[in-house]
Amino acid sequence: MSTSSEKRSPVRTKVREAVSEAILDAAEQVALENGIEAATAAAIAQRAGVAVGTLYNYFPDRDGILAALFKTRRAAIVPALDVAADETKALPFEERLRAYVRRLLEVFDDNASFLRLAVRADGEGASIKGRDKTLMTQVLHHISQIMREGASRKLFPLTRVEPYARMLQGSLKGMVLWRVEEGVSVADDADLVVDTFLRGVSTTSPGKPHGVGA
Amino acid sequence: MSTSSEKRSPVRTKVREAVSEAILDAAEQVALENGIEAATAAAIAQRAGVAVGTLYNYFPDRDGILAALFKTRRAAIVPALDVAADETKALPFEERLRAYVRRLLEVFDDNASFLRLAVRADGEGASIKGRDKTLMTQVLHHISQIMREGASRKLFPLTRVEPYARMLQGSLKGMVLWRVEEGVSVADDADLVVDTFLRGVSTTSPGKPHGVGA
Amino acid sequence: MSTSSEKRSPVRTKVREAVSEAILDAAEQVALENGIEAATAAAIAQRAGVAVGTLYNYFPDRDGILAALFKTRRAAIVPALDVAADETKALPFEERLRAYVRRLLEVFDDNASFLRLAVRADGEGASIKGRDKTLMTQVLHHISQIMREGASRKLFPLTRVEPYARMLQGSLKGMVLWRVEEGVSVADDADLVVDTFLRGVSTTSPGKPHGVGA
Amino acid sequence: MSTSSEKRSPVRTKVREAVSEAILDAAEQVALENGIEAATAAAIAQRAGVAVGTLYNYFPDRDGILAALFKTRRAAIVPALDVAADETKALPFEERLRAYVRRLLEVFDDNASFLRLAVRADGEGASIKGRDKTLMTQVLHHISQIMREGASRKLFPLTRVEPYARMLQGSLKGMVLWRVEEGVSVADDADLVVDTFLRGVSTTSPGKPHGVGA
DNA sequence: GATGAATGAGAGTTCATTCAT
DNA sequence: AATGAATGAACTCTCATTCAT
Numbered sequence: 001m002s003t004s005s006e007k008r009s010p011v012r013t014k015v016r017e018a019v020s021e022a023i024l025d026a027a028e029q030v031a032l033e034n035g036i037e038a039a040t041a042a043a044i045a046q047r048a049g050v051a052v053g054t055l056y057n058y059f060p061d062r063d064g065i066l067a068a069l070f071k072t073r074r075a076a077i078v079p080a081l082d083v084a085a086d087e088t089k090a091l092p093f094e095e096r097l098r099a100y101v102r103r104l105l106e107v108f109d110d111n112a113s114f115l116r117l118a119v120r121a122d123g124e125g126a127s128i129k130g131r132d133k134t135l136m137t138q139v140l141h142h143i144s145q146i147m148r149e150g151a152s153r154k155l156f157p158l159t160r161v162e163p164y165a166r167m168l169q170g171s172l173k174g175m176v177l178w179r180v181e182e183g184v185s186v187a188d189d190a191d192l193v194v195d196t197f198l199r200g201v202s203t204t205s206p207g208k209p210h211g212v213g214a
Numbered sequence: 215m216s217t218s219s220e221k222r223s224p225v226r227t228k229v230r231e232a233v234s235e236a237i238l239d240a241a242e243q244v245a246l247e248n249g250i251e252a253a254t255a256a257a258i259a260q261r262a263g264v265a266v267g268t269l270y271n272y273f274p275d276r277d278g279i280l281a282a283l284f285k286t287r288r289a290a291i292v293p294a295l296d297v298a299a300d301e302t303k304a305l306p307f308e309e310r311l312r313a314y315v316r317r318l319l320e321v322f323d324d325n326a327s328f329l330r331l332a333v334r335a336d337g338e339g340a341s342i343k344g345r346d347k348t349l350m351t352q353v354l355h356h357i358s359q360i361m362r363e364g365a366s367r368k369l370f371p372l373t374r375v376e377p378y379a380r381m382l383q384g385s386l387k388g389m390v391l392w393r394v395e396e397g398v399s400v401a402d403d404a405d406l407v408v409d410t411f412l413r414g415v416s417t418t419s420p421g422k423p424h425g426v427g428a
Numbered sequence: 429m430s431t432s433s434e435k436r437s438p439v440r441t442k443v444r445e446a447v448s449e450a451i452l453d454a455a456e457q458v459a460l461e462n463g464i465e466a467a468t469a470a471a472i473a474q475r476a477g478v479a480v481g482t483l484y485n486y487f488p489d490r491d492g493i494l495a496a497l498f499k500t501r502r503a504a505i506v507p508a509l510d511v512a513a514d515e516t517k518a519l520p521f522e523e524r525l526r527a528y529v530r531r532l533l534e535v536f537d538d539n540a541s542f543l544r545l546a547v548r549a550d551g552e553g554a555s556i557k558g559r560d561k562t563l564m565t566q567v568l569h570h571i572s573q574i575m576r577e578g579a580s581r582k583l584f585p586l587t588r589v590e591p592y593a594r595m596l597q598g599s600l601k602g603m604v605l606w607r608v609e610e611g612v613s614v615a616d617d618a619d620l621v622v623d624t625f626l627r628g629v630s631t632t633s634p635g636k637p638h639g640v641g642a
Numbered sequence: 643m644s645t646s647s648e649k650r651s652p653v654r655t656k657v658r659e660a661v662s663e664a665i666l667d668a669a670e671q672v673a674l675e676n677g678i679e680a681a682t683a684a685a686i687a688q689r690a691g692v693a694v695g696t697l698y699n700y701f702p703d704r705d706g707i708l709a710a711l712f713k714t715r716r717a718a719i720v721p722a723l724d725v726a727a728d729e730t731k732a733l734p735f736e737e738r739l740r741a742y743v744r745r746l747l748e749v750f751d752d753n754a755s756f757l758r759l760a761v762r763a764d765g766e767g768a769s770i771k772g773r774d775k776t777l778m779t780q781v782l783h784h785i786s787q788i789m790r791e792g793a794s795r796k797l798f799p800l801t802r803v804e805p806y807a808r809m810l811q812g813s814l815k816g817m818v819l820w821r822v823e824e825g826v827s828v829a830d831d832a833d834l835v836v837d838t839f840l841r842g843v844s845t846t847s848p849g850k851p852h853g854v855g856a
Numbered sequence: 857g858a859t860g861a862a863t864g865a866g867a868g869t870t871c872a873t874t875c876a877t
Numbered sequence: 878a879a880t881g882a883a884t885g886a887a888c889t890c891t892c893a894t895t896c897a898t
Contacts, residue, residue: 037251041872051880053874062872156415163403166392167385167410174384175377192377200414201370201378225898229861255889265863267891276889465679469893479859481895490893584843591831594820595813595838602812603805617805624809628841629798653877657882683868693884695870704868 020058023048024069031066031117039066073114074135080107085142093150094198100146101172102190104139108176109187115180140169168197234272236262238283245280246331253280287328288349294321299356307364308412314360315386316404318353322390323401329394354383382411448486451476452497459494459545467494501542502563508535513570521578522626528574529600530618532567536604537615543608568597596625662700664690666711673708674759681708715756720780722749727784735792736840742788743814744832746781750818751829757822782811810839 026048031039041062045052059065084103088096108115118135147161147168156164171193179186240262245253255276259266273279298317302310322329332349361375361382370378385407393400454476459467469490473480487493512531516524536543546563575589575596584592599621607614668690673681683704687694701707726745730738750757760777789803789810798806813835821828 040870045881052872052882053880054878056873057878150415160406160415162392163389163406164410164415166388167407168388170384170386170388170391171381172384173388174380174382177384178376178380189377192374193381196378196381196411196414198414200410200412201364201374226860233861254887256887266889267864268862270890271861468891473860480861480893481859482857484894485857578843588834588843590820591817591834592838592843594816595835596816598812598814598816598819599809600812601816602808602810605812606805606808620802620805621809624806624842625838626842628837629792629802629806629839654881661882682866684866694868695885696883698869699882 016058019048019050019054020068021072023050023055023058023065024072027065027069028073028114028117031069032113036066036117070118073111073118074138077107077111077114077135078138081138081142085145093146093153093155094194096149097146097198098191098194100142101194102187104142104172105176105187105190108180109185112180112183115176136169136173139172140165143168168193171197230272233262233264233268234282237264237269237272237279238286241279241283242287242328242331245283246327250280250331284332287325287332288352291321291325291328291349292352295352295356299359307360307367307369308408310363311360311412312405312408314356315408316401318356318386319390319401319404322394323399326394326397329390350383350387353386354379357382382407385411444486447476447478447482448496449500451478451483451486451493452500455493455497456501456542456545459497460541464494464545498546501539501546502566505535505539505542505563506566509566509570513573521574521581521583522622524577525574525626526619526622528570529622530615532570532600533604533615533618536608537613540608540611543604564597564601567600568593571596596621599625658700661690661692661696662710665692665697665700665707666714669707669711670715670756670759673711674755678708678759712760715753715760716777716780719749719753719756719777723780723784727787735788735795735797736836738791739788739840740833740836742784743836744829746784746814747818747829747832750822751827754822754825757818778811778815781814782807785810810835813839 023044026046027039027044030043030047041052041055044065045055048055055062055065059068081104084100084107088099088103090096091099144161144165147164148158150156150164151158151161175189175193176186179189237258240260241253241258244257244261253276255266255269258279259269262269269276269279273282295318298314298321302313302317305313358375358379361379362372364370364378365372365375389403389407390400393403451472455467455472458471458475469480469483472493473483476483483490483493487496509532512528512535516527516531518524519527572589572593575593576586578584578592579586579589603617603621604614607617665686669681669686672685672689681704683694683697686707687697690697697704697707701710723746726742726749730741730745733741786803786807789807790800792798792806793800793803817831817835818828821831
């Protein structure tokens with residue numbers, strides 16, 4: 001009825017992506033405002049400005065929307081984290097860890113709105129079927145790699161890799177959760193977390209900008 | 215005109231509590247297996263071996279069941295934690311912290327099945343109305359108190375109390391979540407967590423049973 | 429366990445009736461306060477001070493209670509109406525009608541609390557199964573008899589019996605409903621209703637106490 | 643982006659109204675056959691030939707359906723009655739009353755099926771929330787106005803206005819209920835009711851077509 | 857006989873999904 | 878492709894009725 005047969009693909013593809021993204025945005029907003037279970041098909045459609053039926057032209061089902069939401073959002077974050085992990089690979093243990101955490105928290109700051117959703121959903125297991133790899137799982141993976149290097153440098157035994165990774169991931173999660181709920185940047189806490197993790201509470205020189213002295 | 219108050223109570227009361235507990239157990243199991251939202255009235259009733267209507271003889275509504283579940287389970291744990299916090303109050307900072315964490319993880323071990331639920335639900339905000347004080351919130355509170363003492367002893371500035379509390383709570387959560395999902399005791403990790411938190415990764419003497427040296 | 433084998437019947441019978449009546453009273457109160465559908469088994473039992481199960485020792489089911497309620501209450505009224513109809517049989521048409529209506533409204537005044545229920549339920553057809561003969565049906569019957577006499581005295585054609593009976597019954601219902609909802613006696617309106625019915629609006633001597641003159 | 647407001651409305655609107663009306667018709671039928679409380683969502687849906695969910699696309703809840711039923715049905719009647727009351731305002735008392743009643747019963751004949759419901763429900767107080775102005779209440783209002791005029795013309799004292807209105811309304815209700823349950827027209831009874839009300843039983847010239855002579 | 861907890865059919869309502877337009 | 882009304886399974890909760898104590 002409009003531009004009918006000349007150059008379908010490129011335009012159509014663009015439109016598809018635009019609508020698709022609009023739907024995911026809508027889902028994110030609604031889920032953020034009223035909780036994931038409030039992100040009903042009707043609510044998402046209304047927020048996106050499309051009809052319910054349209055949702056099913058773009059996604060297989062409601063869970064597909066939420067899965068795609070998490071997937072795309074993660075897809076915007078995970079590569080950045082992978083890059084961070086990659087770029088810092090060459091550094092010695094401490095610097096590597098510090099650099100990674102710094103980048104990690106910066107990335108988190110850049111995606112704060114999604115973060116609340118992700119941290120919240122982390123552990124809800126059943127709510128979104130097919131969500132296998134969480135964001136924090138990827139972070140855990142990166143940290144584990146770094147820890148493995150620490151162990152291979154004899155800084156601590158290999159058996160510590162796993163528990164250390166869990167602890168550090170937990171610390172980060174705690175900080176992020178806290179900051180994000182207060183609507184505050186978390187990147188500034190990077191050194192504090194790393195310093196505490198590496199050298200503990202007592203030795204972290206108080207007063208001085210942390211991570212500088214030592 | 216009616217045999218009213220002499221000897222019916224004790225038996226009836228016992229039955230009431232048994233059924234009530236059976237319902238809560240059922241709710242816990244179902245929630246644990248398939249997520250909280252899978253704990254429908256029908257599912258709980260079936261698992262408990264009672265009729266749906268029976269649920270409503272014991273609890274006002276579905277949320278009432280979940281609220282009671284969390285309440286009773288917490289009621290079995292929180293006092294133990296409070297005692298732990300209280301008993302260790304007299305100790306100097308480090309020993310106090312170590313003792314508290316040890317007790318904390320012991321208590322957690324004793325309540326592993328509920329723990330998975332609690333850690334999972336922590337942060338789900340809206341799911342259970344009226345759940346004001348979470349278990350982990352109480353833990354955070356205790357840790358904060360201990361941290362405040364650490365600050366008053368000039369071990370670190372007062373501004374560190376909050377972030378340290380979050381980090382340690384996060385570390386503990388990470389460890390508990392990990393161990394509990396593997397069905398393993400977590401109490402043995404107490405010293406490792408505390409040592410790492412106090413003195414950091416590198417100084418924790420590797421090889422030796424942690425918490426002994428230094 | 430108490431008085432076991434000597435004179436069971438008389439005592440037991442008395443108790444049975446007392447409990448039975450208590451249940452009906454309870455049902456009446458609850459129905460009056462919150463509507464018939466609010467007269468649940470639980471509500472009736474609680475109000476009557478007995479257990480739910482006891483209701484079923486006295487009545488076959490819930491509808492049986494309501495049916496019995498209406499039946500007993502009617503049983504207290506209908507005979508009085510029958511007597512009124514009987515006693516006035518000998519009187520000439522007008523006096524007979526006047527006397528009957530007077531007695532009718534007096535009886536109604538004596539049973540005001542039940543009346544509200546009866547008038548309300550009159551016409552609800554399905555709500556109480558097996559309630560065939562309503563109070564107002566009996567009244568209609570009496571009025572019809574009187575009307576038939578009026579017709580046989582050539583005061584009006586036989587075809588008027590039915591419509592006249594309906595109209596007068598309607599007038600009475602209207603008055604009763606009105607007065608009863610205001611909590612006011614209705615007996616004083618007897619002459620007004622009859623005079624209006626017999627001679628119409630305009631001829632009823634205004635000012636004078638009605639029913640005296642003419 | 644969407645074909646939004648040109649030509650969908652008229653068709654859709656028609657369908658919407660058709661379905662809406664079908665639902666109300668279904669509700670009316672079911673309520674008429676088995677009583678209002680039998681008009682369950684399932685029963686209405688089945689009778690209307692739609693799914694349960696569809697009801698909720700048209701009405702907020704079950705009470706909303708019943709409320710709408712009464713509202714629309716009344717909306718078809720009350721204006722006609724208001725017109726009748728209005729048009730007859732200029733006439734002298736007796737003619738006015740006669741004309742109003744005639745029109746009233748004609749309107750009733752045209753809405754016989756709903757009438758049974760309305761007369762039945764009149765007085766059930768609590769059954770349908772938000773039903774403030776019943777049909778019969780409106781009739782009472784009109785009659786009262788006419789009666790007030792009668793009083794102002796000194797045909798009877800002002801204190802008679804209320805009771806007369808109740809009586810006449812009652813008479814009409816009685817007639818309508820009777821005729822309607824027999825499936826017979828009631829309009830023909832207009833003069834009989836008015837004549838009886840105005841001049842009473844005895845003076846109504848028997849044999850002659852009523853309302854002609856005198 | 858009295859008791860009241862247990863029962864489960866059935867009511868109202870929601871919402872993911874489908875499909876005719 | 879977009880639309881949104883229709884669908885009905887599934888959910889929460891009620892309440893008449895039963896029955897072991």
